[in-house]
Amino acid sequence: FAAGWVEVYGQMGNIQIINYNPNDYRSLPTNWDIVQDSNGHLYVGNRAVVLHYDGNEWNQIEVEPYLPIRSLAIDESGTVYVGAREELGYITKNEAGLHQYHSLMERLDSTLLDFQAIWKTHVIDSVVYYQSYERIIAWHQRSGQMTTIAPHSRFHYSYVVRDQLYVHDREYGVHQVVGDSLVLLPGGDFFADKLIYAIMPFGESDLLIATRSQLYHWSAEQPQELRQLPIDFGELYTTGRLYNGTVLSKVDR
Secondary structure: OEEEEEEEEOOEEEEEEEEOOHHHHOOOOOEEEEEEOOOOOEEEEEOOOEEEEOOOOEEEEOOOOOOOEEEEEEOOOOOEEEEEEOEEEEEEEOOOOOEEEEEOHHHOOHHHOOOOEOOEEEEEOOEEEEEOOOOEEEEEOOOOEEEEEOOOOOEEEEEEEOOEEEEEEOOOEEEEEEOOEEEEOOOHHHHOOOOEEEEEEEOOOEEEEEEOOOEEEEOOOOOOOOEEEOOOOOHHHHOOOOOOOOOOOOOOO
16 A cells, blocks of 8 residues: 655645555555554554554554454554454553454354454544444443444444444435434435445535445535535546545635
């Protein structure tokens, strides 16, 4: 994968891209997620391990041998939460300063072990949400309690905007997670037959919701009147498909 930055002076920019190939980080080429701690260290969800990069050296943190890591999240203390295939847990440093993985699977009831993969992991305050297609597993760290949120049909992906968790139900649309319940986002049923690949903040209280081929503006004041936004990417967007979206910086609107 690649890491880079852009320095902009007026309308001129200097772009530096650093590419890291599998020989550099000594693992498989597929990477699913990436997070950064307060020291600038990177944690990468790789096809086989969690990769750690401190700016000089790559290290590997094993979850299980050759277990695909699908999603990562990190809190202010630097704890990294890991969602993988048929596995979930977290990474901390031990007394020697070495990274150590802790599985949470033993805390789950046997009836909750049938998920295939944790596709999205989020942390909001002290609650960690591990989202699979089958359910959301919420780890309330203050109480130690593990709770679950079931879909009406089957989940797709989930997103956090302004500390609010949103999840897409494949047959019922976009929902907000309130406590351990699903609450349909006003106007969210519009997306019942569409797959969502990004939900991002727009202005102070609105949302941008992206499907494979369209981008919509959801207004908090008029939630039932979704506005499809024009996208001028030429053939890149009309012939291709959106995979993901993220906010890089605040933009004045």
